[in-house]
Amino acid sequence: MKAAWYEKTGAARDVLIIGERSDPKPAAGEVRVRIHASGINPSDVKARAGARGSIPFPYVIPHSDGAGIVDSVGEGVDQTRIGERVWTWNAAWQRADGTCAEYVCLPARQALTLPDNTDFDAGACMGIPGLTATYGVFSDGDVSGKTILVTGGAGAVGHYAIQLAKWGGAKVLTTVSGAAKAEHAAAAGADVIINYREQDVAETVLEATGGAGVDRIVEVEFGGNLAASNAIIRPGGTIASYGSMADPNPAIPFYELMFKNVNLRLYLVYLLSEGVRASAVGRLTDALEAGALQHSFAKSFPLDDIIAAHELVESGKAIGNVIVTI
Structure with missing residues (x-):
């Protein structure tokens, strides 16, 4: 061969x-x-x-x-x-x-x-971008009526995460680094697009959500974005992160997050358990069969x-x- x-x-x-x-x-x-x-x-x-x-x-x-x-x-x-x-x-x-x-x-x-x-x-x-996005969006169950921030919305994972969250009935905010990437995220269906090079992410998210913040964050850069995430995550919310390249060993504001009962899900798609993977595959397959993904x-x-x-x-x-x- x-x-x-x-x-x-x-x-x-x-x-x-x-x-x-x-x-x-x-x-x-x-x-x-x-x-x-x-x-x-x-x-x-x-x-x-x-x-x-x-x-x-x-x-x-x-x-x-x-x-x-x-x-x-x-x-x-x-x-x-x-x-x-x-x-x-x-x-x-x-x-x-x-x-x-x-x-x-x-x-x-x-x-x-x-x-x-x-x-x-x-x-x-599907194996890495698709499943990473699916688990990040749905790791805490259905998202209908929720507000979700997808960081890096023009990336392979972010692009799918935006679409999956919209398919699931969520309002979706996303961050990008430029105009071309903003167009890409808009085509995926993002409701609010934030250029993090030109806008303050936490301030813009709070303004877009009437000060309420977001229920979930699908996070490509946990450490680098942690200060903003801490400011905008709602009580009982989830930060599901699959990367932290800019700051691989961040100091976590433990008590601030604890007193908001925030769930941290740090995951590697290669290591999903059999049951978790099966659930993610089911969601992803449903979205594909529904024609929900570009x-x-x-x-x-x-x-x-x-x-x-x-x-x-x-x-x-x-x-x-x-x-x-x-």
Whole structure:
């Protein structure tokens, strides 16, 4: 099979290899997926660059997210799964074989049915952006009638979080860093868009909510935004955060948050428990089947251009998901 892989960490053009590898065969309990689209996430390029340490395998085929068709199953897996359109999760998490190849074998539960109204490119965005957004929005249940702040509303996760919150019946505020990103967030359905480079976030949120603040925050930058979050979160509210790059070890205003009975949910989508993941998958599938989600793509690359694809993700300039077609 044709694939991209690396045998050491480093810059994309120094370590990524494109070539042929043996076709994998599914082990017991596994399916083999003929990949049509492989999604690149920031975590994928960080792992390849070495930000997560050295690789524990002789090689790594990158990317956890992908979509395609089951073409073979291992012992113990229902033969009727052959021909099923699926999307994958955690394909490259603590594994050598991700989705940036013609085929990937993985446990059957990690290949989920892709609704007929959703194409493969979109399916390749569900594992990390889609599930991260879904859990962030719905981690404390339904959001109908709630007010939610989604920080980084033009990002891959933020873009889905805005749409999911609106689909769930919430009023949605979001933060962005410029005009192009504001347009992107508006297209997703945000009710209030705040340019955090030009506006005071806490002041603007309180003004937009009549001083009441927000019920939930889907947070991309926990530490960097903590002062604003503390000022605007309502009593009993939830801050669900999946990142804190600007301030990875923030000092938490414990008593201020405690006396507002605030829930802090700090989560990594790779580590969601089986029950929590199943609930998030159910919500996400319902939204897809309802046609509630639009999908945003910065650019699609053929496998031969994997280096350029990784470099675009690393640049931070992409608005929308970056896909490799295979």
